[in-house]
Amino acid sequence: MRHFATVFFLVACSFWGHSQTFEIGGFLGGSNYIGDVGKTTYIAPNNVAFGGIFKWNRSERHSFRASVIVSDISGDDADSPEERRKQRGYSFENSILELSAGLEFTFWEFSLHSGYPQTTPYLYTGLTYFSYKSLYRRANGVITDYDTAGSVAIPMVIGLKTSLGTQFVLGFELGVRYTFTDALDGSNPVGDLANEPGLMFGNTNSNDWYVFTGVTLTYAFGRKPCYCNF
Secondary structure (H helix, E strand, O other), X not given: OHHHHHHHHHHHHHHHHOOOOEEXXXXXXXXXXXXXXXOOOOOOOOEEEEEEEEEEEOOOOXXXXXXXXXXXXXXXXXXXXXXXXXXXXXXXXXXXXXXXXXXXXXXXXXXXXXXXXXXXXXXXXEEEEEEEEXXXXXXXXXXXXXXXXXXXXXXXXXXXXXXXXXXXXXXXXXXXXXXXXXXXXXXXOOHHHOOOOOOOOOOOOXXXXXXXXXXXXXXXXXXXXXXXXX
16 A cells, blocks of 8 residues: 555656646636526626636647536516516526536737736637526416426637736636527426427527626646647
């Protein structure tokens, strides 16, 4: 056992001694949904969103990024400026667990090892998988859950980040997710209730969206990177 521990320690030290720069941290902000119930405002956070972020900085212009974010989403026709929705009076609550991976690209070079304060806008996109509650509308108009489901989405994120010393990065970002489902609000049930007559409502030809708006704080570790060409 002692020999195994020694070998493990030497391998780990070798890995970290030759590592690129990594970042790990968290996201905290708000969420809102865009669909067939409630407001149609694109940026209107009304629930708390939080999660974790990991980045592998492959150059001074781009990073591989992965994240996990958890949030509730909700909508209420009473908050809509559209009179038809107010008269209809639907409301719903759902929850999102999102796993995302992709590429973050900065507008100009960003390096914590430059010796100067760094600030740059950035873009992020990739592929997102998320789980959510399957909802449907009862005969009395109440929207409730009956199962769980999952789908994929395309994240489209724009942000601004700045260095705090040589090890911390603070960012603010707005991230829109275009989903491949129209079931987040119960307007187009999936699973056992898919295509059931009388359950669908709203525009069933338009998928739902959800938005995360918030701040990120990450801690950078690993030696000064020797960037490669990819």
